[in-house]
Amino acid sequence: MLVPEAPAVWNALKGLICIYKPAEVPVKKLRNIFIHKMCQELNNLKVRPPSGYVDIQGDPSKQLTVLVRPNLADNPLVVGPRYQEQDLPVSWSNYLGYNTSGVLLFGVKSGTKQAKHIRENLPTRSYRVKGVLGQVTDNCYKTGKVIQKSTWKHVKRENMDKFLSAMQAAHQKKMFELCGVDMQSQAAYDLAIQGLIRPANSKIPVIYGIKCVEFDGPEFTLEIQCVNEYEDYLMHLINEIGLKLHSTAHCTGIQCIRHSRFTIENALLMKHWTLPNILENMEKCEEVLKNNQGTSVTLA
């Protein structure tokens, strides 16, 4: 079987990749696993042979013999494998919390710059957040201790939809207010046609869309489009929704289904992290970026 040359693969290994993060694995650990896997696979390819060692033997006053033999100091057993974990820079463009699963973007080598640009552009993310009515836990997630129970039978889908649309409107209105324009003015219209208005600060979470996609018994699923969100924010949002509906609720699962233009179809599962798959994924991500060049951003 033809084994490809490792240096060529190493040079090709740069850009963005889109992976699927499972819940209950920290992003940092995922990054370490990724780097480890890549180095392992690169070392299994045809790596550089040890360099030559020039050995001059004999008495300098008489005849000298010059030998070139493989340099033992360059042997992988002595200096370690050719590709080591500290050699591969990898950074993430969106941070997902411990309990969140879903689309995660990694920038590899020169792709770390792209990842940084994507992060600084404040792209919107879509989440599918699951919740259960009737119970409150101390950390607003299913792993916490139940501290309060309530009835939930009176909550109907209509109540939920009504409240969620009011919430969405309030968030949108707030953005226009932050821009200092009247909602009924031409200026507001001009702003609105430019696209989403994003907060200038990357610390303020803003919701652009929120709706209930599934409502079944005490369980419900929301789809949320937002920027600058974080795991705790989404968990507490579910808690707040429960309270506003005159009941209680806690979160049972958070899944990021879209990060800017990268959807869950692009995402690679952990078991598929092999060099050919990763390189293919990089190409696909490059394509996605190329097709969506020049999308502008309005900051509030």
Add this chain to the structure above:
Amino acid sequence: MPVKIQNISILNKFTNSLKYFSKMFKCFHLKVLSARNTSSSRRCLSVFSQLLMQSSEIELVEKNSKQIEESLIKSLNSTTKKSLLEPLSDSEDISHISTYLKPTYPNFAAYANNSEVLQELIKLDVNLHYIEKKLTEAVPFILKLNFEDIKDHILFLNQLGMKFEDIGQLITKNPFIFKEKLEDLDVRINYLKFKKFDEIMILRIISKNPFWLSYSTQDIDKKLGFFQMNFKLAGHEVRLVATKKPQLITHEQEKVKLNMFVIRDEMGFTIEDMKEMILKTPKLFMSGQQRMLKCFEYLHNEMGISHLQILEEPQILTCRENRLKARHQFLKKLGRDQFDNKKPNFVNLLEMVKNTDGIFAVQVAKSSAEEFNLFLKSM
């Protein structure tokens, strides 16, 4: 070499005092020479005056200082055959002289091309990089070894039937085996033979557990006794456990005790159950207790598997919770989560977790790999 270095240091002192004195000389001219009160300046004077005498310009120095300086020159002449200040002749070979390596960072690569012992270890496939990284304290120890010292150890292991690859692995993990005396190693092997371990068992034990031979017979006896006592094992059962998982015997006993506590008190198995477990899966008592407990909780509380069923296949407790969760929920979604072997369409627990995702999806879940991947992406 140390002699030469000493000379250099003396010469340095000599030239330093020379410089120092020449300054003084410029300032005070011959006043200082006549004054010379302190003993230290006297010594400087003596050295300097010797130089001056050679050029035969001044003869102002006292007799006693002359004696001192003569003895100094004598000692210099006796240790070096010729002056270091003279250029080297072309015929002299100085290629073996190099600067000292810094001892702060022990590094094999710097010595690999010259050290015989390192070259022999490389031939045995010993991963020196691993030792450098994980067992830093072993690096100076290995660098000080001679190949003659370790040859007998390697031959001894080879005579027991170990292949050279295995010996390389053993040295990688436990380079301190060379610290043990050959007689001791022989005694330790004889102990195992005395305890009715046959040759294949011994071979498996020493190749699977690189640290076994570093323990004294008393230690090994205590450790085997610990398992025999706590699990109420018969002699042949102890041998079975030791051969099946040699690492368990030398594993930290506190951790084994902790795992015993988890299995007995937290999971609710009896001591007889534990005995059955250690005979079937000795690895269980080495795994992390948190991980094992999580796996058990999912099996028992979520999947409703009884203690008896777990006892039939205790291996299931070494499975990762995530893997178990994903596969169980996929089966649940398909309506195939039936683990009772008395009812039709039951799923064997071990079959469920042991193979890769593709085989599981097709053979156990009777679905397709794509379907399972889609399901994993929805979790």
